[in-house]
Amino acid sequence: MTEAGSVGRRTNRRGLATRENILEAALTSLASGAPGSVSANRIAKDVGATWGTVKYQFGDVDGFWAAVLHRTAERRAGLLAAPVEPDTSLRHRVGRIVDTLYHGLSSTDSRAIENLRAALPRDPHELERLYPLTAAELASWERSWLETCQRAFADLDLAPDRVRGVATLIPGAMRGLASERRLGSYADLDVARETLTLALVAYLSSPADR
Template sequence: MTAAGTQGRRRNRRGLATRENMLEAAIRSLASGDPGAVSASRIAKDIGATWGAVKYQFGDVDGFWAAVLHHTAELRGELPVRSDTDAPLHQRVAAIIDLLYDGLTSTHSRAIENLRAALPSDPAELERLYPQTAAEIASWGLAWNASCQKAFSDLDVDPQRVLEVASFIPGAMRGITSERQLGSYSDLDLARRGLTNAIVAYLESSRPD
């Protein structure tokens, strides 16, 4: 390899490391819960970078937020529930509920919740102002639905019911997680078992006799 090629690879590695550092710093800042943290220019200042350096890496604020979302999705990966494990329905549902119960209090989840709360709630407005960010959020929904369908694909349950369940589980778990963070008087272990049993019963009833 030529000297120029070696230098190019080193610059590329440095650029990737800089990008990674910016994304991780953005997540930490967003996870703080400070409303003012949802500002790309402030995040740039917090990490000791200029806004020009951030724009060089991500293009604009829309590209920056889309990259933050994509970065957390890559770290999260797919549901750790495989359809070829021979695990029964109840065990698979419980695994998903437990995954979200633990994951929704993580630094990455707090960061994403704070970012999404600051973005336009109307999908049309979000798509108009932040098209890349809107596309990334939309891809999350598609990936989540596909992962849930895959998790139950060998159990002969109605795919439409799986889709219905997939659509409400995240919201239901955010409610339970909120109670957990607020210091609820409710028994949240009981709540998780109840939600799991309700989902299992709904999916079970769609199986052929």
């Protein structure tokens, strides 16, 4: 092994470690919701890095936010990845999706995503113009989520448009219930989840022309 090769590998390891530290610091900062937490420069300072280091690792702030989102997507990928047994009931499948999202929304990653999205432009066209990489990462989430739901029901004779509608509804509904949980709702949120699950099952299993 040449001395240059050894140094290069050490440099790469240091670079990867720096990248990992910055991404983890970003998630912690974003999840806190503190004023100024959605600041790449501040996040870099939290780990003793410079804005130049962030630019070297991620290109610009758009690349940085896209990398943060991609990191959470990698972690989330296995949540519903387990294959569904053919004899698993529709009620169980829908309940699993609802419960997984509901409990997952209390995680650090989910809070970080929520706070980051709140700071980004609301209009999709404006988001794509100012943060094209971040917008593309968010769009890939939508595709991945739809594919996850389609796989969950693939062996059942369900109307594709209804599966798509349910996939579109569940994330927003779960964010609403998770918000109620954070605010300290008087409502029984277990009952709310069960009712939503039964309503979705009824919608999915009813004749498509109704």
